[in-house]
Amino acid sequence: MLYKLIKNLGLVAITQAIIGLSGFLLVVLITRKFGIESNGMLYVIKRGVDFLWVPLLIGLTVSVPRNKPFLDKKDKGSVEFILLLSVPLLAAISFIIGPFMSKMMLGQWSAEYKWLFVILVVSNILQGISYAYFRASMKYNHANVIQLIGFVFVPLVTVWFSGNILEYVTMYSYLFLSVSGLIWLYISSVYLLPEIRKNFANVKKTFAGNTVFLFRYGFNRLPGLIGASVIYTFPALLMNRFASQADVGVFSFIMQFISILSLPINSLGIVLLPHLSARLANQDHAGAQKIVAAILSLFGRAGAVCSVFLLAFFHPILSLITNQEMNIAFLDWFLLGSGLMLVYYNLLRNPIDASSSKAYSTFVVIYSLLSGLGTAAVCLTFLSYMATIKLSIFASFLSMGILSQYFCVKLYRIKIDPNNLMRLIAFYLFVLVGAILISYNYGLMLCLLFIGIMAGVWIFVDAEVKKIFLLVKSFGQNKRLLIK
Incomplete structure (x- = not known):
């Protein structure tokens, strides 16, 4: 199987x-x-x-x-x-x-x-x-x-x-x-x-x-x-009403860029929902738990590293496509960085839906929507419409990613290593600081990229990740022996 x-x-x-x-x-x-x-x-x-x-x-x-x-x-x-x-x-x-x-x-x-x-x-x-x-x-x-x-x-x-x-x-x-x-x-x-x-x-x-x-x-x-x-949808409709067509174009490109990068990762979610449902229907709860634990471990680290590359190369790609120097606003970097959490949600909502007949994924979305609306209510008093929309999306995406990870851990009863968790949190904070640095001085891109690669190697070299790769490797060897 x-x-x-x-x-x-x-x-x-x-x-x-x-x-x-x-x-x-x-x-x-x-x-x-x-x-x-x-x-x-x-x-x-x-x-x-x-x-x-x-x-x-x-x-x-x-x-x-x-x-x-x-x-x-x-x-x-x-x-x-x-x-x-x-x-x-x-x-x-x-x-x-x-x-x-x-x-x-x-x-x-x-x-x-x-x-x-x-x-x-x-x-x-x-x-x-x-x-x-x-x-x-x-x-x-x-x-x-x-x-x-x-x-x-x-x-x-x-x-x-x-x-x-x-x-x-x-x-x-x-x-x-x-x-x-x-x-x-x-x-x-x-x-x-x-x-x-x-x-x-x-x-x-x-x-x-x-x-x-x-x-x-x-x-x-x-x-x-x-x-x-x-x-x-709602942010795009609001921007279509209040922003210029050029701003709507940049915003849409950011969202499309996130969607394109997330497609190969989301492919795991496409396979997981029916596969985990079949396992749970056959009472194989332990097997389902191992699969979800491996996904959380591997993609938590991979996402942290990918976010650095995402922030580093977005501006040159946009300028190359449009054939002109595009102005990326300060808050656009936050919006881009939070896209990683949207990828997490799209991946993990499938194991969440498979785990129970209760609508836990609905709770994730509703709470995230409320966090975005709450952010908008606060920011609208002292920020422009554009800034409010972007910060609201940032808050919603962040909530979706964090809550989906929380519910996967809770529903599948997965034990989390506190040291690994603290390393990931520290790395996400580093990515956020990197977004600020890039927005002010694009010359820091290479420095940020180098540090990101080093930090990525550090994150991946731990026993838990090695176990996953050894498991896949041993499985492949066993499969070849069976074929022979």
Whole structure:
């Protein structure tokens, strides 16, 4: 089972890395071709679409991967029957409420992009639930293919043939809808309908109870999904209203940069949710605990080192892409540094969701949202709108990362070495000071980078990390012996 986990993780990580590189290339092409202001506008549209389609699915993107192993043990085919009936209905609802929501989300661009907004919402619903089903079935090759089609092939083809930003959004919307629709028809005909036919006698008896169970789990996580969408989306909408288009462009680039870097790391979370759910369904609590403990140990150190490189190379990358010297504000460095905590949340919310039917990940998001709102209430009395928005995001992301780590430790009963914890805290403080130094004197970048590498080596050379690498190495040797 461990070999299968490592194999799936490797394939998903490669796929997510390709998506990240193509996303970076897409940002470069759009910025060079249409300007950084257009990139900011696209980010606002994307965040508005995400804000609508995620709640419309009522948490099914989380509930299906988590609960399919449990439901398949007693009522095989029930998840397929529920999806076949509910997904087309949810897509139809989005056509009804989408035009009204576009006015609130897009503001000045609503009239021009209203129906394209609706089409993108429907496309994301079909793509999201298709991906969730393949995750739940642990068919990661299929999941990887539909991700590559939707997030690499479609956007790169459309940006290549587009002459302006409106043309790009139009071509992308229709092509994405066509691809997502065909994928959903394929899943329905090849996987859902045959499974339903085989188990129809039992499925129709338990349909009501299983539907309530599946949607109740998703509904309990819905406040967290909405809260996360608010944290990601609301600042972009506010900046679109109060800031210049250039500022919105820089802000969107920071957020996209964080997302691109986090994709390979988040690939672990993609595999973890169904894998840990399957282990817990089979009462393998000790195995699940070891996996989560190894992740916390390894990624806590890796994240600390990566944050130094993130801070050191962001400004040159931005200037290279835009082909001009960009002004990075003081608070932008704090925003960029806090992005690491957002990566932690996206990684660790999967083990949190797998551990219990209670919505602990929702608590993480709601508390983080409240910390951001509290920060905004305090800062708004003496700071500008822009500074308040950035500090609020910083507070929210910081809370999301810290709380997600806390709940993983609590729910899986993992023992933490106080010495390692103090070293990590000291290193994160060093990164924060580094952000301040870079913002005032960019010539300190090389010094900061050198110190970061030395500190990173110091962090990694400890017995706990060596145990992880020795475990993987010994497993690989045992696998080769078995093959022989």
